[in-house]
Amino acid sequence: MHRSRVYALLIDTPSPEADRAAAFWAAALGATARPLQGEEQFTSLHQAIPGLVTAVQAVDDAPRFHLDIETDDVEAETARLLGLGATQVSQWMECRVLRAPGGHLLCVLPVESDREVFEAQANTWP
Template sequence: MTHRSRLSTILIDTPAAEAPAAATFWSQALGAPTQSPPDEPQFTGLRDALPDLVLAVQAVDDQPRYHVDIETDDVDAETARLVALGAVEVNRWLECRILRAPGGHLLCVIPLHSDPATFTRLSREWP
């Protein structure tokens, strides 16, 4: 059975106390208006900063860093594919899997959330 995935999101992880200032900075630096989803207040989206990708500031209880999200139509299959490539699953949050890639960078495998036409156009199919 095949599945599809794509790089969908780049997150600027920022300590929670500094997240509003970081969101303002990146909004002004990139000329991208902010947008916060009402049900996920830890995220501040930077609308239209990157074509076909989400760029957002995420308030975290950790060190500043960047991480990426890979969206997929099969979280289990994509997680297994990335683990086979050398990633290690380190945690889960809701339906998302948090992995550490070789080199130490974090990434999340998330369920499909973008526009279906965008996902179909930009995703790759995996065996």
């Protein structure tokens, strides 16, 4: 048995456009844009979507949105999603990048949120 929940919505933006995209999305969503120290590819959109980490991520790829799913068992959650029809695209450290049916990307990663938040909001899977 393991647990998981949606942790973040990432707005993937080609690197040359990331600053403009962060300014746009911050204004559009009534949020404050804050670069993340030590993770320069991310600009947090603080309080854009209450209860969900929201950020612009500079990427060397096409613009898109993707979800991060945090879990207490990356292997089990990846297997669950693969069983639902996702395919694994890559692995970066402990994070697994998957493609869902329909083509959307999602990442499976170890728990990032406060343990109390995770315990209160995560789904339990067999």
